[in-house]
Each structure stands twice: as C-alpha cells, then as structure tokens.
Amino acid sequence: MSEQHSKARHRRSRRALAAGVPLALTASGVFAYGTDLGLLGSGAQQASAATAAAPAWATATADGFASVNSLGQNGTYGGRDGQTVTVRTQADLEKYATAAEPYVIVVAGTINMNPVGKEIKVQSDKTIVGSGTSGHIVGGGFFLGSGVHNVIIRNLTIRDAYQGIWNDKDHDFDAIQMDGAHHVWIDHNDLRHMADGLIDVRKDSTNVTVSWNKLSQNNKTFGIGWTENVKTDITIHHNWIRETEQRNPSTDNAAHAHLYNNFLEDVAGTDIKSSYGNYSRGRTAMVLENSYFQGMNNPVTKDSTATLVQRGNVFSGTSGRNESGGTAFDPKTYYAYTLDPAANVPSLLKSGAGPRSSIGTTSSSTVSTKAATTLTVAKDGSGQYSTVQAAINAVPANNPSRVVIQVKPGTYREAVTVPSNKPHVTIVGTGASRKDTVIVEGHAAGMTKPGGGTYGTPGSATLSVKADDTQVRNLSVTNDFNEGANQSLSGHQAVALLTQADKVFLDGLIITGDQDTLEMETAAKGALGRVYVKNSYVLGNVDFIFGRASAVIDQSVVTLRKRWDGSSAGYVTAPSTEANRKGILITSSTVNGDVSNGSFFLGRNWHPGGDTTVDPQTTVRNTSLSAAVKTTPWSDMGGFSWKDDRFAEYRNTGPGAGSASSNRPQLTDAQATGQEVADWLGDWTPTAS
Numbered sequence: 001m002s003e004q005h006s007k008a009r010h011r012r013s014r015r016a017l018a019a020g021v022p023l024a025l026t027a028s029g030v031f032a033y034g035t036d037l038g039l040l041g042s043g044a045q046q047a048s049a050a051t052a053a054a055p056a057w058a059t060a061t062a063d064g065f066a067s068v069n070s071l072g073q074n075g076t077y078g079g080r081d082g083q084t085v086t087v088r089t090q091a092d093l094e095k096y097a098t099a100a101e102p103y104v105i106v107v108a109g110t111i112n113m114n115p116v117g118k119e120i121k122v123q124s125d126k127t128i129v130g131s132g133t134s135g136h137i138v139g140g141g142f143f144l145g146s147g148v149h150n151v152i153i154r155n156l157t158i159r160d161a162y163q164g165i166w167n168d169k170d171h172d173f174d175a176i177q178m179d180g181a182h183h184v185w186i187d188h189n190d191l192r193h194m195a196d197g198l199i200d201v202r203k204d205s206t207n208v209t210v211s212w213n214k215l216s217q218n219n220k221t222f223g224i225g226w227t228e229n230v231k232t233d234i235t236i237h238h239n240w241i242r243e244t245e246q247r248n249p250s251t252d253n254a255a256h257a258h259l260y261n262n263f264l265e266d267v268a269g270t271d272i273k274s275s276y277g278n279y280s281r282g283r284t285a286m287v288l289e290n291s292y293f294q295g296m297n298n299p300v301t302k303d304s305t306a307t308l309v310q311r312g313n314v315f316s317g318t319s320g321r322n323e324s325g326g327t328a329f330d331p332k333t334y335y336a337y338t339l340d341p342a343a344n345v346p347s348l349l350k351s352g353a354g355p356r357s358s359i360g361t362t363s364s365s366t367v368s369t370k371a372a373t374t375l376t377v378a379k380d381g382s383g384q385y386s387t388v389q390a391a392i393n394a395v396p397a398n399n400p401s402r403v404v405i406q407v408k409p410g411t412y413r414e415a416v417t418v419p420s421n422k423p424h425v426t427i428v429g430t431g432a433s434r435k436d437t438v439i440v441e442g443h444a445a446g447m448t449k450p451g452g453g454t455y456g457t458p459g460s461a462t463l464s465v466k467a468d469d470t471q472v473r474n475l476s477v478t479n480d481f482n483e484g485a486n487q488s489l490s491g492h493q494a495v496a497l498l499t500q501a502d503k504v505f506l507d508g509l510i511i512t513g514d515q516d517t518l519e520m521e522t523a524a525k526g527a528l529g530r531v532y533v534k535n536s537y538v539l540g541n542v543d544f545i546f547g548r549a550s551a552v553i554d555q556s557v558v559t560l561r562k563r564w565d566g567s568s569a570g571y572v573t574a575p576s577t578e579a580n581r582k583g584i585l586i587t588s589s590t591v592n593g594d595v596s597n598g599s600f601f602l603g604r605n606w607h608p609g610g611d612t613t614v615d616p617q618t619t620v621r622n623t624s625l626s627a628a629v630k631t632t633p634w635s636d637m638g639g640f641s642w643k644d645d646r647f648a649e650y651r652n653t654g655p656g657a658g659s660a661s662s663n664r665p666q667l668t669d670a671q672a673t674g675q676e677v678a679d680w681l682g683d684w685t686p687t688a689s
Helices: 043-045 088-097 342-352 388-393 677-681
Strands: 049-053 083-087 103-107 111-114 119-121 128-129 136-138 143-146 149-154 157-159 176-177 183-187 191-192 197-202 208-213 214-225 233-239 240-246 250-252 253-262 261-263 278-281 284-291 292-294 300-302 307-311 312-315 374-376 403-407 408-414 416-418 425-429 437-441 463-465 471-479 496-501 502-513 518-521 532-533 535-540 542-548 550-554 557-560 570-575 582-589 588-594 600-604 617-621 646-650
Touching: 083 088, 088 103, 088 111, 088 128, 111 463, 128 197, 149 588, 157 307, 191 307, 214 233, 214 253, 233 307, 233 532, 292 342, 300 307, 312 342, 374 388, 388 416, 388 425, 496 502, 532 677, 535 542, 542 550, 542 582, 550 677, 557 570, 570 582, 570 617, 582 677, 600 617, 600 646
Parallel strands: 083 103, 103 128, 111 136, 119 143, 128 149, 136 157, 143 176, 149 183, 157 191, 176 197, 183 208, 191 214, 197 214, 208 233, 214 240, 214 250, 233 253, 240 261, 250 278, 253 284, 261 292, 278 300, 284 307, 292 312, 374 403, 403 425, 408 437, 416 463, 425 471, 437 471, 463 496, 471 502, 496 518, 502 532, 502 535, 518 542, 532 550, 535 557, 542 570, 550 582, 557 588, 570 600, 582 617, 617 646
Antiparallel strands: 049 083
C-alpha cells in the first residue's frame, strides 16, 4: 500500500457506532475425509437411527462457488453443527432430512423408495452422506426447494428410477433436483439410471459445487437453468460423465459456470450415443478448463448469445461442434482452485470419482498423497529439509489433516509461501525463544523481480500465508529492506507477513518491518478472512497493521519504530474493511516504542483505489497506550474522512489514552459487548496444533 494516495473525494453520511453481528460460519474450501466412512460408533451400528459423535469428515466444507459468501450464507458446511444420525430406512431418512434442525445423516444401507420416484424434500443445514460404499438410494432421490440452503450430499449411490422409456416425459424422477436453492455441494456420488435427470439445478439455484461424481447410464444428465434470470453461480469439477446422451451439462442463463477437470466419455459400440457434451446456452458465461473429452459428439457447443472460454482441454476421437467465444470471467476472483493436467484426468477420475470406502486427498495426480504428520527443517542438514519452502512443497495438495513443519533454530533467508491448496499447515520454531528461529527477506514493492516487473506490496512479503487453517508459532518473521539505502526507489512498502486466507493463527511471533509490516487480507474480495494474533510483537511505523481481513491483535505488543531518517511519525493501522465485516481489533495489548510523544496515529482509513464501498474499521480497547499516541488518534486518508468510517476506543489506559470527544470516539458499554474477540472470530476457536 502506498504512503501517498490519490485524492478521491467521497463522504458518506455519518453513522453511529453499533454493535456488530457475529461472523457466520465459513467455508475453508478444504476437501477432506479424516476417517474411513464405514467406521461408525457401536451405537450407530445397533440402531436404525442413532446419534453418534460426528466423524472427522462431517466437518468438511465445500469449495468452488458453494464456498462463496453470499445470500446470507457464508460457505457450505451442511449439518456439521447438529447431531450425527445413522439411518437405514426411508422413514428415518425422511424424518431427519426434512427436519428444521441441522443433522449429519449417515446412510448405512440400501433404501428402496416407496413410491418409486419419491424425492425427499431436504431442508437447510443438512449433510447426507453414505457410510463407505453401502449408502444406496434406489428408485428415488432428493428435492431442494426455494430458499433451502447449506446442504451437502456426498458418497451416495442414487440409482434406478428408470421406468423403461428412454426419453421419458411422464416420470420426472431425478436423483437430485433443486428449485431456487443455494449453497449446495454434491460430491463423490454415483448417480445413474434415473427416469429423468441425474442432477437438475433450476429456477435461480446458485452457489452450487458438483465435484468428484460418476454420472452415467442416462438420457438427461445434468440440466442447469429453467429461468429467464441470469443468477446461477456453479462450479463443476472432477466429474466422470459417461454413457449419457444429453445435458452433459446443459447450462442455460448461468451468470458464472466454471467447469474444469471433468472427463466426458462416450464408449464406442454401446446403445447410448452422446448428442452433445458441455453446452453454454442463453446468456451463460462459461469457463471450461483442463477437461478431457473422449469419443463425444459435439463436445463443446454454445449459443450465439452465450460466452465460453476454453483453456487446456483435450479432445480424443470427438466429432462435430467444438466452439468457444467471448471473455466470460476469471474464476480466481471468486475462489482459489488448482488444476490437474488434462492428460491425467481420465485415470484420476476412474480411480477417484464416486463413493469411496475411505477417502483421502484425490484432487491432484501430480503430488504424492503420502502426508507426513511432522516435517523438520534445519539449516545444518540435521532435518529432512534445509529450507522452510522445501518442507511446504512436500505437503500434498489439498492435504486433509494437519502437517506440522518444525523449524530448528537458525536464520532462514528466503521468501516463503503457503499456497492456497495446502491448508492445515503449522510452521513452528523449535527453539526456546521466538528469537531463535528467524525467517527473513528484504524485498520491497518497488524492487524489480527476477524475470522483470516489480514485487508490488503483497509480493514483497517474507512469509505469505494463502491457505486456510494455517498456524505460525514461536519464531520471528522479518522484512529487513533498508529504506535509507534505497531512497531512489519508488515503492518502500515491505511486508514481513501476509495473510490471504481464513482461520490463520499467529502465535508467539515477532513480526518486524517498517512500512506495511503485517498485511492481513482475504483470498478474494467478498471472502471471509479471519486472523488471530496472540502473544506476539508487531513492529513498524507506517500503516504497519493493515488490510481488509477480520483481524484480532490480542495480548500482544505493538511496537512503534522511528523512520529511516530517525524521525518519529506514523500510523499503526490502515484497515480497508469491506462493508458489514469486522476490521481490525486491538485488545488487551500494549502500544509503545522508542519514538517521540504525540507522533503516531492509531490508524487511518484506507479506501484502495478510491473504493467507496469499503467501510474501514479499527477498534482499540482495554489496551495500554504510551505517550507516543496522538491526542487525536485517527486520520483521514486519500480524501476520505475517517469520521465516515468505523474507528473507536474503549477503556484504554496509559498516558496516550484520552476521554471521549468528537475526535476521539469511545464505545459505550453496550456497544463494547458487540466488539469483543468472539464477535470477530465467530465459530472459530483458535487452538495451537
């Protein structure tokens, strides 16, 4: 972030400070089963519907568009907050699936639907999952009506509602149908031989992810649309579609359809012949990447009104239309994802799609799935790796469980990145002190990168955390860029630690820099990114705690540093919080440093690029403030008045504290109850692991 900003002018009406709404549950975007799906507690084995402790896989959450925060639902996590029940009868399945309460419903046998074609009306906040490969729904399926949300259907076989008529107009029996639902994840199922569609996503249903399924032996496979509106956001990845005739899928009037790493197969010499493959209809915007088409007729088609961008697909033995055109959209602006090479897709899906008796990581064919619980790093060669990055590189993509990287004492000069597809990583120094283990680099925003271009502010980071559920503990992270020796350089922002993820726990650290030391962002605009910093030191001078994340600095020391020329002046925080999010909370901490009295602001309001939609927030409460803090501790930035944003204190102490005034807002006791650590972290309780 630049110290100088354009003078975009904007004023919003002054709003009163208000208690915030606790954050909703979030999606981590992690694909993870922690245990064999067939192993359930003895109580579940003995009863047709019994409660049991939730197994590890029940807490898995969706990726793709189902993970995006929208429509009041922050990701798709199903019934993980409810009881886990095991069912073996239609009556029990229907009882729990239609209940108002959240449930994880484990289907532990074959359920024959009566009457044939019955579609159970699933309600919100449900996970319905097969026990190993034993969960079969025969002769019926599921229906998700208008407004139903936060539903996961996994590891089931749904089959055989077929009534003997291939293009059946009389029996609308689907495996899974949704009309106006949102935030739905359909994953690792075997759907086949139904009277009508295998999956229907209709009537403005949105935020849907369909992944790792086998779709086969059907006329109409997968229809999306049945609406004049252009609202549906859908991700379709790693599905094996074989021996199906049409709708593979047919995608009509979808706002964003992202299809990648799917395998469409028309086997020669069978009775079923494909009429078309992926179809972008109406005003759909489709991105199609790294998929494999084998023997398909008209493998990719589009209407003249639709857009379709193709990248990296493989076509083998196909014929007929293969079309693209338009600009569509960039999926990575909505969520992170990793592509497998298209050439590997057939073998990957033949072994990984559909229900599994035990599921580990299946989303990358290029990285070994053997995950070590603990990896060691040592400069002297006594560990498995000599650099921190080498250990991170050894973590399997989409690792389902925690990997601890123990870093022995030493100074590691390297830029380190935890990529977005490697969650559940802990980096911990093994020394007696956090000073014993140091990760350090000296890049600045304006420096030229190898190969050309400049680093930019986020790219200057010594340690970049882009994966959810990352922990960094008991070490030091430093950016030692020398401003004084580089006065001719334009761009002195030099980040020590960058986060672009959710549930990041920074514990027992020393984070050192000057301008822009600790940058805490989210994976994408609109995504949730919670960061908890505890028992740590953060050192800097200009905007050195900043970004749009929902970040807590708790029981820590914020140390003010002089500028490169020995002068005392600066800003502690520069939040760029999105509207209706929590910003930066400094609580139960100390703000001090060897600088002049009255020389530092507690913060200023950052509106990146003049963005008028952001609503920057910093709250400093129950914290000791040294005399270095100005008596008017908040400042305007880029032509925006801080008084139009959210800045406040509560019960601070020390010589830098002050009483309430128009230039120094203080929370009331009632307001303060909505601005506590739990309000920032929501359902997440950070625990060292």
